[in-house]
Amino acid sequence: MNTQETNGVETFETDVLIIGGGVTGTGVMRDLALRGIHCLLIDRRDLNAGASGGNHGLLHSGGRYASQDAETAAECRQEGDILRRIAAECIDDCGGLFVAVEGDDPEFAEAFSGHCKAAGIQCTSLSPMEAREREPMLSERVFAAYAVTDATIDPFRITLGNVNHAQQLTRSLFLPHTEVERFEIENGVISSAWCRDMRTGARRRILARQVVNAAGAWAMQVAQLAGCSEVRLLYSKGTLIISNTRIGQGVINHLRRPGDGDILVPGGTVSLLGTTSDNIESLDDIRPTVAEVERVLNEGRAMVPCLEKTRFIRAFSGVRPLLLASGSGADGRAVSRGFTLFDHQDQGLENFATVTGGKLTTFRLMAEKTGDLVARRLGNTQPCRTATESLPSGDAIRWTEPGFAPRDWYKRNDPQDMILCECEMVPQSAIDSIVESAPGAEQQMTLQAIGVRSRVGKGSCQGSFCSIRVTSHLYDRGVYDSSQGLLHMRDFLSARFKGVQPVLWGEQMPQMELSEALHCSLMGLDQLESQSDAPDGIGDPEST
Amino acid sequence: MNRQTRRYKVQLAVIGSGLAGFAASVFALERGIHCAQVGNTGAIAYTTGYFDLLGSHQHRLLNDPWAGLDRLLSSEPDHPLSRIAKAEIRTAFDRFTQTLTEMGISYTRAGDRNLFALTPAGTLKPTLSVPMTMQSGIAARERGAKVLIADFWGLQGFSANEFVANGKASWPQLSATRLAFPDMESGAQVFPEVMARALEVPVNRERLAERLSAVLGDAESIGMPAIMGIHKPDHVHAELERLVGVPLF
Ligand SMILES: Cc1cc2nc3c(=O)[nH]c(=O)nc-3n(C[C@H](O)[C@H](O)[C@H](O)COP(=O)(O)OP(=O)(O)OC[C@H]3O[C@@H](n4cnc5c(N)ncnc54)[C@H](O)[C@@H]3O)c2cc1C
Numbered sequence: 001m002n003t004q005e006t007n008g009v010e011t012f013e014t015d016v017l018i019i020g021g022g023v024t025g026t027g028v029m030r031d032l033a034l035r036g037i038h039c040l041l042i043d044r045r046d047l048n049a050g051a052s053g054g055n056h057g058l059l060h061s062g063g064r065y066a067s068q069d070a071e072t073a074a075e076c077r078q079e080g081d082i083l084r085r086i087a088a089e090c091i092d093d094c095g096g097l098f099v100a101v102e103g104d105d106p107e108f109a110e111a112f113s114g115h116c117k118a119a120g121i122q123c124t125s126l127s128p129m130e131a132r133e134r135e136p137m138l139s140e141r142v143f144a145a146y147a148v149t150d151a152t153i154d155p156f157r158i159t160l161g162n163v164n165h166a167q168q169l170t171r172s173l174f175l176p177h178t179e180v181e182r183f184e185i186e187n188g189v190i191s192s193a194w195c196r197d198m199r200t201g202a203r204r205r206i207l208a209r210q211v212v213n214a215a216g217a218w219a220m221q222v223a224q225l226a227g228c229s230e231v232r233l234l235y236s237k238g239t240l241i242i243s244n245t246r247i248g249q250g251v252i253n254h255l256r257r258p259g260d261g262d263i264l265v266p267g268g269t270v271s272l273l274g275t276t277s278d279n280i281e282s283l284d285d286i287r288p289t290v291a292e293v294e295r296v297l298n299e300g301r302a303m304v305p306c307l308e309k310t311r312f313i314r315a316f317s318g319v320r321p322l323l324l325a326s327g328s329g330a331d332g333r334a335v336s337r338g339f340t341l342f343d344h345q346d347q348g349l350e351n352f353a354t355v356t357g358g359k360l361t362t363f364r365l366m367a368e369k370t371g372d373l374v375a376r377r378l379g380n381t382q383p384c385r386t387a388t389e390s391l392p393s394g395d396a397i398r399w400t401e402p403g404f405a406p407r408d409w410y411k412r413n414d415p416q417d418m419i420l421c422e423c424e425m426v427p428q429s430a431i432d433s434i435v436e437s438a439p440g441a442e443q444q445m446t447l448q449a450i451g452v453r454s455r456v457g458k459g460s461c462q463g464s465f466c467s468i469r470v471t472s473h474l475y476d477r478g479v480y481d482s483s484q485g486l487l488h489m490r491d492f493l494s495a496r497f498k499g500v501q502p503v504l505w506g507e508q509m510p511q512m513e514l515s516e517a518l519h520c521s522l523m524g525l526d527q528l529e530s531q532s533d534a535p536d537g538i539g540d541p542e543s544t
Numbered sequence: 545m546n547r548q549t550r551r552y553k554v555q556l557a558v559i560g561s562g563l564a565g566f567a568a569s570v571f572a573l574e575r576g577i578h579c580a581q582v583g584n585t586g587a588i589a590y591t592t593g594y595f596d597l598l599g600s601h602q603h604r605l606l607n608d609p610w611a612g613l614d615r616l617l618s619s620e621p622d623h624p625l626s627r628i629a630k631a632e633i634r635t636a637f638d639r640f641t642q643t644l645t646e647m648g649i650s651y652t653r654a655g656d657r658n659l660f661a662l663t664p665a666g667t668l669k670p671t672l673s674v675p676m677t678m679q680s681g682i683a684a685r686e687r688g689a690k691v692l693i694a695d696f697w698g699l700q701g702f703s704a705n706e707f708v709a710n711g712k713a714s715w716p717q718l719s720a721t722r723l724a725f726p727d728m729e730s731g732a733q734v735f736p737e738v739m740a741r742a743l744e745v746p747v748n749r750e751r752l753a754e755r756l757s758a759v760l761g762d763a764e765s766i767g768m769p770a771i772m773g774i775h776k777p778d779h780v781h782a783e784l785e786r787l788v789g790v791p792l793f
Contacts, residue, residue: 415732418700468701471665475706483710486665514590522592524669527600 014040017208022052025214026162027367033166035382044179054318059151066115073119090157096150096251109144150251160397163439217321219356239292240274261299268402288315314499396437399454421466423459447492464515599670650676666710681793692763698734702769726751739771753787
């Protein structure tokens with residue numbers, strides 16, 4: 001790929017520009033790279049900054065959709081099987097249950113196994129007793145239960161793996177904090193994409209033969225930049241909460257029409273309970289609220305009563321891009337979870353495609369369909385290989401896996417390699433490897449970027465201690481050499497606090513009081529900006 | 545474990561061993577009230593040891609916290625500080641720091657102005673009273689003196705580089721160095737409590753002082769992480785300063 005500077009604008013050339021660094025965009029990147037095509041992937045923030053970093057991580061058996069959307073259900077089942085083969089390292093094949101409790105509709109429960117069968121989904125009926133043997137914390141009021149082949153999948157591992165592999169195959173590139181702002185269109189062809197570096201404000205120009213819009217919930221906005229109005233999305237916000245320990249062996253689904261708080265998914269050492277589903281108008285400032293957390297908890301308790309006393313460490317939200325076909329209603333849950341690939345041919349564009357909707361579970365299929373279209377347009381005849389070619393692992397992309405860092409640290413047996421994040425046991429060597437070579441690693445990596453690529457800050461202290469230690473370590477390594485490092489730390493903690501704030505009760509409360517004492521009283525982070533206003537450090541020149 | 549109930553008969557039980565509990569006990573004892581304090585050490589281990597009154601008001605740093613109190617009273621009449629007379633605050637500060645000083649942990653006396661005290665990250669924090677052991681650092685910054693910041697192999701969470709990177713804009717004469725702590729040279733993790741305890745022993749002070757002197761160069765003063773003693777910090781601090789021959793903080 002060529003990079004050059006003209007009139008102070010950095011210009012990049014590539015075969016395919018992909019907009020959006022979620023599972024879909026990175027999936028397309030790997031798909032195309034496997035066909036020998038060079039890609040440039042951009043994200044306005046970072047990898048998995050959208051729904052791909054704000055979901056349940058459930059690799060759906062399809063059971064959840066069996067009763068309403070047989071097509072999506074069957075897709076989930078097929079893709080689940082493929083991902084188990086090609087990305088086994090990213091999957092915890094923990095199995096799942098669907099349970100109905102007193103008060104739920106018995107007819108809906110009754111019909112479940114028939115619907116599963118129709119979609120080809122394996123489903124075994126269990127007695128309530130058998131279900132509680134598998135998951136002892138289930139409510140005693142369970143009256144119907146089925147075992148399905150749900151699993152969990154680490155979307156961060158997937159994304160990092162996709163980018164890493166594409167980099168190896170065709171030296172494809174990922175640029176973080178780069179937002180597309182404008183397309184230049186000549187004779188039905190996007191000739192260049194104008195972007196802005198969100199951190200420095202610098203403008204970038206990207207010349208690509210094909211452009212793929214994989215901007216998830218933002219895909220409608222990006223399509224509109226190219227003058228395409230046929231991408232119509234409904235934004236459905238979902239909020240989840242994270243417990244500080246793992247509750248349950250496998251996935252537990254509430255066997256009823258999809259509602260709030262009806263899926264409990266283990267994720268390594270923690271569990272995720274969710275989700276809400278509320279239509280929203282704007283994609284700005286998505287954050288979990290106290291009311292949403294309460295709703296999720298109230299509903300979840302019906303299946304698993306111990307949630308009442310569970311300590312939650314954080315909440316988070318994501319936005320599902322749901323495709324609005326003409327005529328479909330406004331209920332987020334009733335809209336199809338299927339995906340659509342727009343070739344924009346009707347809009348007179350030859351080299352633009354949009355792929356959105358869908359699920360994490362079906363990202364590979366979405367990427368395959370998109371890859372087929374783009375390769376054909378480029379005259380590339382290579383077939384898709386993602387269904388058979390395993391996702392390679394690598395040193396710089398393994399740190400999001402719970403338990404990997406401590407195992408690796410133990411094996412190294414180096415007394416000088418100190419643990420920086422004690423909750424998740426992440427040592428200095430892990431941080432060094434991420435800063436050196438993780439996908440999207442940059443000269444001055446932020447704590448948030450490191451967090452996306454590791455388990456730093458994911459434990460019960462939520463970054464209170466490790467943020468200080470990792471920051472010091474990065475200053476020691478010369479990664480930071482100005483007060484910017486502390487600003488990164490403050491931004492990381494503020495972002496964490498958005499998610500911590502709605503679950504502040506019980507034991508998490510003193511934890512955060514301590515955090516405040518550390519970061520504000522001890523380190524003075526709350527005063528950083530006030531200080532930079534008065535560079536000599538002394539504010540308030542005898543004013544008012 | 546043998547959990548025996550112990551009974552004490554006192555006039556006042558103070559529950560909680562944070563700063564508020566500690567102050568309550570001090571003031572009670574001054575009045576001749578026989579008291580017992582219960583609680584664990586908790587978060588106090590993570591504090592700076594600085595005593596703040598009012599550092600900022602509506603995102604502005606305050607030079608004069610006493611004038612700041614007037615502004616606080618008008619913007620937030622229900623704030624706890626708005627309910628106490630200034631004179632009372634001043635007396636309380638004085639009596640509390642006086643007691644600590646008598647205990648061998650000397651404090652500066654609360655003045656009319658905030659001090660801009662150093663944080664471990666090299667930023668500044670407005671506060672009213674600081675341990676005497678930190679005093680020379682504040683003074684050195686005000687003079688823009690040539691100062692060396694030392695950190696230690698294996699000590700986490702305090703980086704001299706970080707201190708210098710953040711401080712250098714307003715204090716260009718700062719520089720960083722890294723030392724091995726006596727008998728903790730392997731590069732494996734070391735802990736501040738253990739280092740602080742070690743410095744209570746004269747021979748360790750002498751050995752550390754030698755290492756500090758070796759890197760001193762033409763610096764006027766040396767700053768370090770909070771490891772100067774744990775039981776008798778004033779004494780440890782004074783002894784180290786005597787051995788190195790320059791102010792330490
Ligand atoms: C609460 C919730 C729970 C879910 N749970 C599950 C589940 O358990 N299992 C499952 O299979 N699916 C689940 N999903 C669905 C799944 O998360 C999404 O379908 C999937 O992550 C979408 O990925 P994506 O890459 O298409 O979009 P995203 O991950 O949203 O990526 C879009 C990216 O585009 C970037 N972008 C936007 N505008 C621009 C621009 N102008 N320039 C550059 N970049 C831009 C954004 O920053 C973002 O990173 C859930 C979704 C939600 C919201």
